[in-house]
Amino acid sequence: MSLLTGLTARRTRREAEYVEYVVARQGQLRRIAYAICGDWHQADDLLQVALTKLYVVWPQVRMNENPDAYVRQILVRTNIDEHRTRLRRPQTVELDEGMDATAPTGIGPEERSELFDALQGMPEMQRKVVVLRHWLGLDVQETADELGISTGTVKSHTSRGLEALRALLEQTT
Known part of the structure; x- marks a missing residue:
């Protein structure tokens, strides 16, 4: 097996593990994001940012840390950052049908x-x-x-x- 083939196989395995994690946890993480911010659209945005950041560091997180804790921390910090950069507007809460x-x-x-x-x-x-x-x-x-x-x-x-x-x-x- 060539070096390139080995690197490709490892990357494919890592990506498969990431996708498996996201598929298994996405619903719960979305509800957490909603509970933090109170808006389903903003929760989806927060989750997207969190999962993107998780993907970048997935090799380290899956080996050394609890991915759920890492994603929750990203959700909270991203929400705090958004509130610091924009004016607060009144929000209404809608229960998502799904x-x-x-x-x-x-x-x-x-x-x-x-x-x-x-x-x-x-x-x-x-x-x-x-x-x-x-x-x-x-x-x-x-x-x-x-x-x-x-x-x-x-x-x-x-x-x-x-x-x-x-x-x-x-x-x-």
Whole structure:
């Protein structure tokens, strides 16, 4: 086997592993992106950016890191960057028809819609912390690492965010 053939075979294997990962995780990653930004179109854009960045570093990530954590970090940081470069506009929340209404929270579509509406009424950083901590189940340190903030800030945003979320959910009932 020639050197060129060996390199081509390795590249093909890496690309196949990348495609397999994306196909398996795309739906969940899209829902995470939506939970972070609150808009399906923006979530699709965020996911596209994240998957493009993942493709570039796939050989390193698949060997040394957790790809899910890497993609979540890209999603959060890309969303933060977008907010820094444009003015905030009011957003409306729409439940995507293709979305699995019971995953991962185990609640029905109506309650889930109310939850997403309430999440969008929260301040941005509180929303991100609550999503990472309580929807994705990350611990305080993992959340701090993904958002680039201290653990104390994660704890205060979690406390305030849950309080705000409870108040917003009580308003809808």
